[in-house]
Amino acid sequence: MRAVVVDGPGPAGSLRTADVAVPVPVMDEVLVRVVAAGVNPVDAQTRDGEGVSAQIGSYPSPLGVDFSGVVVSAPYEAHPTPPGTPVFGMTAFPRVGGSYADYVVASSHAIAVKPPRLSHVEAAAVPLAALTAWQLVVDTARTHAGQRILIHAGAGGVGHFAVQLAAHFGAHVTTTCSTRNLSWMRELGADVVIDHTTTPFEEVVQPVDVVVDLVGNAHDRTGSRSLAVLRPGGLLVTVPTGGWTRYSEEAAEAGVSATSFRATPDGVTLATIARLLESGELAVYVDRVFPLDNAAAAHGALEEHHARGKLVLQVSDG
Template sequence: MQLPIVLSLFVFALTSLSSAETGPARMRALLMTGYGGPEVMKVGEVAVPTPASGEVRIRTHAAAVNPIDWKIRTGKLQRNYGVTLPYIPGRDVAGTIDAMGPGVTDWKVGDSVVAVTSGGTLAEYVIAPAENVARKPNKLTFEEAAGIPTASLAAWRTLITNGDIKKGQRVLIHGGAGGVGSTAVQLAHWRGAHVIATASQSNHAYLKSIGADEVIDYRTTRFEDVAKNMDVVLDTVGGETLQRSPAVLREGGTLLTIVGMPPAQACSERKLRCPTPSTATSEQPGEELTKLGQLFDSGALKMYVEAVFPLEQAAKALELSETGRARGKIVVRVLN
């Protein structure tokens, strides 16, 4: 065989290798080694995952934490969210495309993206289905962009897809300063609704700055005494708050919740629309994230990050989330 032919075959073999087959072999990650408190979390090394068909690998710049992360850690969700140990928490990621599995044509290595996954984002590399990926908003840092996926998707699907908020409606949002609540307040304001939110006194100025027309201090005031004849209520708190919420809705109003089930009897008696919590949508997550990204780039939405932890302190990020006192989002910086 002639030398030029040999070289050509060698080059062809190299270029035919999937980009998923290159890159580092090991990575740092936050590992959940058992169920319990913060002591079951540690940073260790694991193999770098390889994207399968239709998947991309993302080099993590930042990842946000959500309540589901510490709830999985405690073991309370084993029935619905059983995991294989050691488990890497995290569902939200912002970073750059590092490799692509077969069949992925919409992305290229180096693209700056955000994505939502079923887990594994508190690591240097993470795998995501290509349809769950969207371009990172240009106006946001990686830390800010990491806060978008889970919380903003929940707010979008609940208020916009299911609630179809309209201009002039009166909307009450419980837990307005949290991750979901912060985006929900802004989305309702963007749609032209009159927005009332519940929060502790320390968050009132913040909520008014992002679009709340009125804020109720839930610690000193019963929301029923202020919010009346509401068109829509979105509850992100659950428990007693959810049970009391039908009373402030007009007949035929809409009760939305992301925690618990709406009280069926009250919904029936007051002829309310009370859809069960659902993430069902006709769109792919990447399509929804693209729409949300456009709103962040336009300035209609803003991201507030309460705290940023390095990966070595990621367990503390889950602890802060568990307090339920954080404003906006809690983020872990993975790539310095």
């Protein structure tokens, strides 16, 4: 089968399509014929020797976490997603996945039936970003009616789901984005939208209960500056991994709490997200679609850090 691989840490242009063996499912895993694969920052970080690259046993290594496709084989006859079922999900994150390929294996507990109203391209854009948003906003921030929440990077893959989920559960949502995304963020349910290219957010944000920081201190010290907009005892969730080692100390000095975060595959929550997508209460936005053989261009676009919503690889015609 075809699979996009890396031969060692390198730039986007080092991605190549190779002919590799079809993976063999074990235990509770399903084998899925991939129609589309979502592109996530962790894929580019792993390609570059960061991300989950410590999990790479040997090169060439496959890449990719998110997929949407059709089940080819299931662990037993009466399995809930038998062969022929359209499913979407995640590989065994944070191990190195392999969804940038014609076939992928995934745990039965990390997939859900694809919402019928979504195309495979749309569905492939969902799993890691939407689960991250759910686990941030619902599980970690415990969002609820009346909560005041600031979400940085509302226009990104995780952010556009996080804004919608926080609004769906009744929070007062403030988000940051660039000029071209201001009206889109309001359409997704944000109450206050701040243009990070013109306005320092800490000059206009009223105190909030929670900050979900999807930018981090790598850009404009967004994490450290966020401490000033939290109410006493509020919570900062710092999502990008690494780069800001002193977040706990800085938060304690500011009189607020802080936590890092790790996304987890979760087929049950993904099925809940699927129901919201099917009913139209949640929407996925796909910015651009690239052919599998041009994964390098997708990574190049991702690394410009201004994708609107998600980037997706089209692996087959369906």
